[in-house]
Amino acid sequence: MLELTEVVAGYGTTTVVHGISLDVGEGECSVLVGPNGHGKTTLLRAISGLIRVTSGSIRFDGAEITREKAEKLVERGLIHMPQGDLVFPDMTVEENLVLGAFAKRASRSARRRMEEVYDIFPRLLERRSQRARTLSGGERRMLAIGRALMGDGRLIMVDEPSLGLAPVIVDEVYAQLRRIVATGMTVLLVEENVSRAQTLADRIHLVENGAVVRSAAGSELLDEQALRETYLGVSE
Structure with a gap:
């Protein structure tokens, strides 16, 4: 569904993403992991048209989208939930x-989608009439994910869903993300918490210094000792 070939992107004269190539199959959950500040968020912004791609190619559902505007990509069904x-x-x-x-x-199926969002996040149904500012941090994160789902997308990109949340709230958010993945939604997830990522990932791409240095099935990659020591702090 999504295919990146040698994508280079950044901000002004600063290149952050250095020739990344990867693909995400339909119905797959792919996860980008790696140190903070190494280009994962920048890559999502490039895919969704928020920043310019310097070179390389991005294809979505078979169509070239490298130069398309963000609002056109939403119409195509590519949805981005930022940090x-x-x-x-x-x-x-x-x-x-x-x-x-x-x-x-x-908009044609908004009512149906809202019912599905409320089914996934029943707490949002309970608080449907409350202003968003009155919600807890975890509830706001659920609302952000729910709003992304309202776009009726074919692929949803989720950037750091656990960022800044207490562990018990992260458990709840990830439980609902698992439900979303189980529906067959295609997902590209950015997550620094590798132990969380492994609960969802069909494939994991390790990003370091703006490049993908390793890609493999989630279980396979997380069995590698070097990765466990570097990103999980586990040594054996």
Whole structure:
């Protein structure tokens, strides 16, 4: 569904992503892991059209999208949930969800999608009339994911869903992410917490210094001693 070939991107004259090639199959959950500041978030921003790709190619569902604008990519069904709790604080939970369905493809099925989001995140249903600013950190993260799902996407990119959350809340968020993956949604996930990533990943891509240095099935990659020592702090 998603194919990257030698993608180079960055900010101004600073190159952050150095020729990354990878692919994400339909119905697959692929996870980007690696140290903070090594290009994972920048890569998602390049894929979703938020920053310019300097060179290389990005194809989505067979179509070249390297130079397409972000709003056109949403129409195609490529949805990006960025880091943090980027919700509209003075709008209600339900108003935030409705805004997630602004694209034509999503607006046609917005009511059905909202029911599905409430089924995945029943706490959002309980708080549907509350302003987003009154929610807890975990609830705001659920709302951000729910709003992304409202886009009726074919592929959803989720950036650091566990960032800044207490472990018990991370457990809850990941339990719901597993439900989303189980529906067959194609997912590209960025996660520094490798032990969390392994619970979802069909494939893991290790990103270091803006390049993919290793790709393998999740279980295979996490069995490698060097990776365990570097990113999990486990030595044997």
